[in-house]
Amino acid sequence: MSAAPSPGESARRDALVQMYHVSKSYLPGTFALRDVTLEVAKGEFVFLTGPSGAGKTTLLKLLFAAEKPSEGQIILRGRNIARLRDSAIPGLRRRIGVVFQDFKLLANRTVEENVAVTLEVLGRPPREVRRRVFALLKQVGLQHRRHHFPLSLSGGEQQRVALARALAGEPELLLADEPTGNLDPELTLEIMDLIAHASVRGTTVIVATHDLPTVDRYGKRTLHLEAGRIKEDRAAVGVRP
Amino acid sequence: MSRAGAHLRYFARTSLRGLRASPVTAAVGISTIGIALVLVGAFSLLLTNMEGLLDRFGDDLRVTAYLESGLPVAERAALARRVATIEGVLEVDVVSEDEALARFREGVGRASGLLAELEENPLPASLEITLAERRRTPEGMRVVVESLDGLPGVSDLAYGQEWVEGYARAVALVRGIGAGVGLVLALATLAIVANTIRLAVYARRDELEILSLVGASRPFAATPFLVEGALQGAVGGALAVVILYGLFRLILPEIEAGLSMLLGFAEPRFLTPGGVLRLIGAGAGLGLAGSAAAVFQGLRA
Numbered sequence: 400m401s402a403a404p405s406p407g408e409s410a411r412r413d414a415l416v417q418m419y420h421v422s423k424s425y426l427p428g429t430f431a432l433r434d435v436t437l438e439v440a441k442g443e444f445v446f447l448t449g450p451s452g453a454g455k456t457t458l459l460k461l462l463f464a465a466e467k468p469s470e471g472q473i474i475l476r477g478r479n480i481a482r483l484r485d486s487a488i489p490g491l492r493r494r495i496g497v498v499f500q501d502f503k504l505l506a507n508r509t510v511e512e513n514v515a516v517t518l519e520v521l522g523r524p525p526r527e528v529r530r531r532v533f534a535l536l537k538q539v540g541l542q543h544r545r546h547h548f549p550l551s552l553s554g555g556e557q558q559r560v561a562l563a564r565a566l567a568g569e570p571e572l573l574l575a576d577e578p579t580g581n582l583d584p585e586l587t588l589e590i591m592d593l594i595a596h597a598s599v600r601g602t603t604v605i606v607a608t609h610d611l612p613t614v615d616r617y618g619k620r621t622l623h624l625e626a627g628r629i630k631e632d633r634a635a636v637g638v639r640p
Numbered sequence: 641m642s643r644a645g646a647h648l649r650y651f652a653r654t655s656l657r658g659l660r661a662s663p664v665t666a667a668v669g670i671s672t673i674g675i676a677l678v679l680v681g682a683f684s685l686l687l688t689n690m691e692g693l694l695d696r697f698g699d700d701l702r703v704t705a706y707l708e709s710g711l712p713v714a715e716r717a718a719l720a721r722r723v724a725t726i727e728g729v730l731e732v733d734v735v736s737e738d739e740a741l742a743r744f745r746e747g748v749g750r751a752s753g754l755l756a757e758l759e760e761n762p763l764p765a766s767l768e769i770t771l772a773e774r775r776r777t778p779e780g781m782r783v784v785v786e787s788l789d790g791l792p793g794v795s796d797l798a799y800g801q802e803w804v805e806g807y808a809r810a811v812a813l814v815r816g817i818g819a820g821v822g823l824v825l826a827l828a829t830l831a832i833v834a835n836t837i838r839l840a841v842y843a844r845r846d847e848l849e850i851l852s853l854v855g856a857s858r859p860f861a862a863t864p865f866l867v868e869g870a871l872q873g874a875v876g877g878a879l880a881v882v883i884l885y886g887l888f889r890l891i892l893p894e895i896e897a898g899l900s901m902l903l904g905f906a907e908p909r910f911l912t913p914g915g916v917l918r919l920i921g922a923g924a925g926l927g928l929a930g931s932a933a934a935v936f937q938g939l940r941a
Contacts, residue, residue, distance in 0.1 A: 463853070486857070493855030503850055507661055517854040519650045522643030564854070 414474075415441045415572060415603045416462065421471030421481075423457050423627075431457040433627040435471070439605065441571070444598040444635070446614045447607040449624035455607035458624070459574045462605070463495050464488045476571070493521060496565030496602075498594075500577035502557045504549040510536065510560050511545040517567035535563040539593055555586030562593055566602070573597055575606040579613065587613055647860070654864035655871065662840055666872055669836045669930075673876025673923050674883065676829035681884045681911065681919050683818040688915060689908050690814055701776045705767040705788055706796040719793045720767055728775035728784045733768040737761050764795065778805040826926065833930030837869055841931075841938035848939060858939050865935040866928055873927020877920035885910060 416439040423432040432454045439445050447455045460466040461473055464480055473481045480491060496517075504513050511532055518528045536542040539559040541552075549557050558578060565573060575594060579587035591606075591613055598604040608614065614621055618636030622629055659666045705723065707716060720732045735743075740763040775784055785797055841848070851861040888910055896908075911919065 489852075489855045489857040489860075491855075492853060495855075497853050503846065503853070505847055505850060507657075516850065519646065520851065520854050520856045520860065522646045524646055525649065528646075568854070 413441050414438045415443075415476060416605075417472075417474040418461075419472045419474075421461065421468045421473060423454075423461060423466060424469045430469075430627045432461070432468075435627075435629055437622060437629060437632070439603060441603055442598065442601050444595065444604045444617070444619040445606070446617075446619055446621040447605060447624060448609060448611065448614055448621055449630075450609065452626075453624040454627040455624055456576055457627075459497075459576050459605065459607055462572070462574055463497055464491055493568055494571050496568065496570035496573045498558070498561050498565045498573070498575040498578045500580035502549070502554075502561045504557055504560055504564075506548065506550055509546050509548055510541060510552070513549065513560055514563045514567055517564050521568055531567065532563075535567055536560075538566075539563045553586075554581050555583075555589055558582060558586075558590050559593065562590065562597075566597055569602075571603060573602050573604045575604070577608055578606065579608065579610060588616075591617065651863045651867055655867035658840070658844070658864055658868050659871065662843065665836065665840045665843070666868075669833060669840075669869075669872040669927065670876045670879060672832050672836060673829060673873050673926055674879035676825050676832075676926075677877055677880035677919055677923055678883050678887075680822050680825050680922065681880050682887075683814075683821060684915060684919070685884065685888070685911060687815055687818050688911060690810070692909055701771055701781065701800070703769040703771065703781065703785060703788065704798040705769060705791070705794045706798065707765045707767065708793055708795045709764060711765065711793050715793060716765060716767075719791065723767055723769060723788065723791070726784060726787045728772050728780060728787075729769055730772045731770040733770075735766045735768055737763055737765050740764070740766065767794075778808050826922075829926050830930050830933070833869070833873070833926055834933040837865065837931045838934035838938065840868075841865060841934050845938060848935075852939075858936070861939060862932070862935045865931050869927040869929075869931025869935075870924045871927070873930075874920050874924040876927065877923025880923065881911070881916050881919055 416437075418435055418437050421432060421435045422430055424430050435454075435458065447458060449455055457466065461468055462475070462480075464483055467483075468481050471481065472479055475491070476494075483491060505516070508516075514532045514535055515528050518531060523531070533542060533545070536545050539562060541556060541559055541563070544552060544556065549560060552560065558581075562578070565575075573594065578594065579590050582590060587610065594604055594606060595617060620635045621631070621633040623631040623633070707719070711719075716734050720734050723729060724732045738761065741761045744763060769784070769788070771781060771784060775781060781799060785799060788794060788797055848861050888908075892908060
């Protein structure tokens, strides 16, 4: 768990994500991310913190290949995704779950259908889809709301649906971009507990947030970004840096 | 159920849901394709009838070789046998002067009384030459006529070549205009359909974004939109057939006189079942191409 590992160290520590000297520039002369080097081990839970514009969202977008880095290498499960062909992106995303602040649910589909879409893309048989969707909704406490439409749900419930959809494909990596940004403190805890639970089950989790009380409450590893650079890599509570 | 089967089920369900979710957009797409195909179909109908007339005219196509006056009967028969051996000739009938007059009398009907004033029969004997089917074209007829020209005993040749050639040119012209207009209409329809479906894609861009996020490939995300486009197009094509048939039945009595000048006395025919299927297929193709243009642009965006 360090911000600047050598490739040899990474292999030893069973890293899932490795970034080497990654920069991202949207406009010439300005950088959303600058010379970021970091490593996240399998099963690890990491918070990305920093003020707005620090580069948290850009870092997550690079990981699910919504953007390509301007410089540097991004290794996910030993594969350099910085040079991924467009046709290979869907395959990468099937192993990654993503949760957003604005939920990104389909308003004209029921809760059940929103969660099922991940499994349908994977080509799972209808019976398995139904069984798995029910289990996921039960896990997030929404099985009784499965036939409702997203807009009839509270913000916390909608985010739980989004989380169930992200976890449906049993991803190795869960990325959450301000997942509690629209929620009150009580619902924030509810969602963060579910995300932490996914981590306990072996999923590697990276959560971008500027909600510092929540970060402190969970005591997980925290990467603090400022102006596109990692300013601090704080180890999880009880873990030696 | 296999992975492919699960995907097919998903495509069918999602396409139908898409059509149900935006009935107004679907109706606009269907109407656009339907109206454009009415114009294409009307040209097709005109062409079918003109070509049909040419076919029917060809069945009656004959060359008449008028014989020199006083040619003995035996020589007439010998000449008929010789003509029958010419490549492209199917059958030769000898028509005597008397038979020619009898046919003429029958042809003029009540006015035939005037012919009683004639002191002698002015009509010559002739050979009526039926052409083989492959020669029933302006070009084929010319080849046969060239072989007949100058045969001893033949004084003159009569055939409707100029009319046939003129008609064939008219058909070619209409076919050319039809192809040009059809192409312009198809491109215009394609642009309109693509724009109509682009609106639908824009309205559902969140769906494309979410599918992309959960790892759907572009073809997977695009397929329901393509199925929707093809379905709308096929329904538009069927609508065009219904409108055309209605117009055909409603307008036909009003323009029958004009049509008879154009088509002769042949009865106007509606599209064949194959023509109907082609029109529906053209609609499906237009819808598919229009949605492909819109959805892949939407996915790139």
